[in-house]
Amino acid sequence: MKVEIWSDVVCPWCHIGKRRFEAALAQFPHREHVEVEWKSFELDPGARSAPAGQPAGATEYAERLAAKYGTSLLGAQQMTDTMTVQAAAEGLDFRFDKAVRANTFDAHQVIHLAGLRGVQDAVKERLLRAYFTEGEAVGDRETLVRLAAEAGLDRDEVRAALDDQRYAGAVRADEAEAGKLGISGVPFFVVDRKYGVSGAQPAEALLQVLERAWAERSPLVMADGGAGACGPEGCAV
Structure with a gap:
């Protein structure tokens, strides 16, 4: 069974949703x-990506959030506070005061490369933690190279892939498919x-979807024998 997850590495609910999905998967008998x-x-x-080493600070992050969603600075701060509490409940430490503004196009290219090398989940996790907890500049190429290498990719391959934008088409294809x-x-x-399933649903809800999808794809359970049926060798009489 295949689960495809559209997400961004600077999306707080995506990080929370990843943890909730992992909790659901841990309970799924056919994981x-x-x-x-x-x-x-x-x-x-x-x-536009900010340079490495220049965190936005809690106020700047809230200001950008307020501008994007058309709310007040206080409303934006309440949003980040709520997300921080929700994250903590999933064992995550969100530090919006450390967040460095980033364009994530290159990060998505790295995640595509990671998928081909069998370490996609590890790279995705590393980039999420880097942005939300460590204040890393995930829009900076050299930072991406270092983080990807920490998660199992080859530094030179990552750098070369970003230099020639090798997976740009794959990123655009994902986005077009989302549309x-x-x-x-x-x-x-x-x-x-x-x-x-839209949004960072509770683990219980995600588990229910997994179980339903699995039940609908499982082989039929035979209730009786094959009397009165025809097959390649002929018909039963």
Whole structure:
């Protein structure tokens, strides 16, 4: 069974949603048969990356949030406070005061490369933690190279892939596919191309979707013998 997850590495609910999905998967009896693929989605394609070592600070982050959602600075601060509490409940330490403004297009290219090398989840996790907890500049190429190497990728391959924008087309294809599927917000989970789940739903809700999708794809259980049936060797009489 395949689960595709559209998300961004600067999306707080995506990090929380990842933890909740992992909790659901841990309870799923058939988890060893689940393939997870991370798909690209840019919350702000026009964002300009700040230089490494220049954190936004809590006030600047709230100001950008307020401008984006048309709310007051106090309202934006309440949003970040709520997300911080929600994250803590999932064992995550959100430090918005350390967050460095980033364009995530290159980060998504690295995640595509990681998928080909079998370390996609590790790279995705590393970039999320780097942005939300450590104040790393995930829009800076050399920072991306270092973080990707820490998660199992080859430094030279990552640098070369970013230099020639090798996976730019794959990122754009993910984003175009999101549009066709009607995905306008993330995280968004697509289970076996049959069920779509929007948002960082509780683990229990995600588990229910996994169980339903699995039940619908499982082989039929035979209730009786094959009397009165025909097959390649002829018909039973």
